[in-house]
Amino acid sequence: MVGVTAAEHAPGVDAAPARRRGRRPGGADTRGALLNAARAVFAERGFDGATVRLIAERAGVDPAMVNHWFGGKEALFTAALDLPADPATLIAQVVPGDPERLGERIVSRFLTVWDHAGGGRPLAALIRSVASHETAARMVREFVTRVLLRRVVETVAPDRPDLRAALVGSQIVGLGMVRYVLRLEPLASADHPTVIAAVAPTLQRYLTGPLDGTGS
Amino acid sequence: MVGVTAAEHAPGVDAAPARRRGRRPGGADTRGALLNAARAVFAERGFDGATVRLIAERAGVDPAMVNHWFGGKEALFTAALDLPADPATLIAQVVPGDPERLGERIVSRFLTVWDHAGGGRPLAALIRSVASHETAARMVREFVTRVLLRRVVETVAPDRPDLRAALVGSQIVGLGMVRYVLRLEPLASADHPTVIAAVAPTLQRYLTGPLDGTGS
DNA sequence: GTCTATACAACGATAGAC
DNA sequence: GTCTATCGTTGTATAGAC
Structure with missing residues (x-):
């Protein structure tokens, strides 16, 4: 072990003043x-x-x-991003099951979580920072690619998994923008079955369907 | 919408203190x-x-x-919104033609305009203000519904035109977010034919396809 | 005495140097 | 191919709060 952190906290080294084990005295947040x-x-x-x-x-x-x-x-x-739920956890819950119905499960879960979590307040905040700071964009981009989309797609993707992942992301992000931030009717108030019926086939084609212009 | 534009600028109505006709002296921006x-x-x-x-x-x-x-x-x-092109004009150019290829024309035009117009700078600015101020959201929402989507959809829509319009908007907005603001690869660098082949069928189904879960 | 926040050590994986 | 540095994570012992 090499490591840096604690390896050389040997007495008398420097810096960290020899944190003692156990619970710290008090008030340490x-x-x-x-x-x-x-x-x-x-x-x-x-x-x-x-x-x-x-x-x-x-x-x-x-x-x-x-x-x-x-x-x-x-x-x-x-x-740190104040998201209403841990996306990685959601993904883990959504992936298992019939791959031909994965799109359906994704939209459904997305709607449930965001409808339940104070409308689009956190989503608007997130989108605002992504649109404002390149650092935030990079942060989210890496998280989305490395953690989220890859996991969804690699379970089912026949070819071009990264492109499929980005496409899925685009429809999800767009749905969030229009429904929760822009609040465009009738999509903003549409019930879940309606939205699922409309959007799930899109995600499903991005996930497992043809990506060239052949069968719609 | 009522007769707004310039129709009734009849002289001597009220308010403004009797502007004289003809070119104003100078420097007036x-x-x-x-x-x-x-x-x-x-x-x-x-x-x-x-x-x-x-x-x-x-x-x-x-x-x-x-x-x-x-x-x-x-x-x-x-x-006023600093958009790179007048969306209303674009719509007028895109609508005529085979309704079964309208989705294709929309994506294509969208890509051309935004790729050409300094990447996602203006788009990011627009999205930022929409996510920040409810007034901006309302402004854009009204413009989008009243002016843009309605015109596209009413030319082809069999049923539920407003829902179809909002769905089209969601995929377009999401594509813009992912490609130009978040810059998620490989969608950020994909060439036009690839993006069109992938996204056009989605728009086409939103425009003229079934909106319940039947045929994908 | 119990519970839990903490520190420390170590493991398996991964990526890059040589 | 081997070696090494570093990563995220896990296990465990301990100190302080209750």
Whole structure:
């Protein structure tokens, strides 16, 4: 083991003043410190470039705290972005089942989560930062590609999985924009079965259908 | 919409203190004044609520100037939003032709215009304001429903034209977000034929296809 | 005494250097 | 191909709160 963090906390080295084990005296908001550090580091280095160890160091705590408080790097990212649910978890729930109905399950779950979670407030915030800062765009882009879409598509994709993933993302993002941010009727108020019937076939074709102009 | 544009700019109505006819002395930036007034009034009252006469009055010029400098209320709106092209004009160019290939023409035109117009800068700005201010959202929403989508869909739509229009909008907006703002690969760099082959069938189904779960 | 927040050590995977 | 550095994650012992 090589590592940096704790390996050389040997006495008398320097820096970290020999954190003692066990629960810290009091008032130490480790969770909050991690969140702040995560926002900063994710913004600076993107999702891949930000390491759990760096975030923990910035927060002045042990890397294992990320797991303890959030469950992992992905969940920490989700929390730092104030998303109503952890997308990675949703994906895991949505993927198993008939691949020919995956599009249906995706739309359905998307609608349920976002309808339930205070309309489009968090979505609008996210979209705003993506449209404002290139760093935010990079952050989200890496997360989406590395964590989300890849997992969905690689389970079913016959060819061009990355393109299929991006297409799925485009329809989902567009649906979110129109329904929750722009609030364009009648899509903004349409019930779930209506939206699912309309949009699920699109996702399904992006996932498993032909991508050239042949069969619609 | 009522008879708005320049029809009734009859002299001596009220308000403005008896402007003389003919070219004004000099230096009067009528175009810029109209733009500023338009941004303010559109933001305050939405697209429908903002009248050409009110905008002109706010700018201290004659309503006919809107037609002279911009060509109409819609084009003024487009200019106020800094869009690279007048969507209403694009629609007019895209609608005629085989209705079964309308989706194809829409994607194609969309790609051409936005690829040509400095990437996603203006699109990001537009999306940012829509996500930030409810007034901006209302403004765009009204414009999109009243002016854009309706015109496309009513030329071909068998049933539920408004829903179809919103669905088309969702895929277009999502494509713009992913390709130009988020820059998600490989969709961000895909050539036009690839994108058209992938997305056009979606738009075509939204336009003229079945909206329930039957034939994909 | 119990519970839990914490620190430390180590594992398997991965990517790049040589 | 081997080696090494670093990653995310897991296991476990301990210190302090309750």
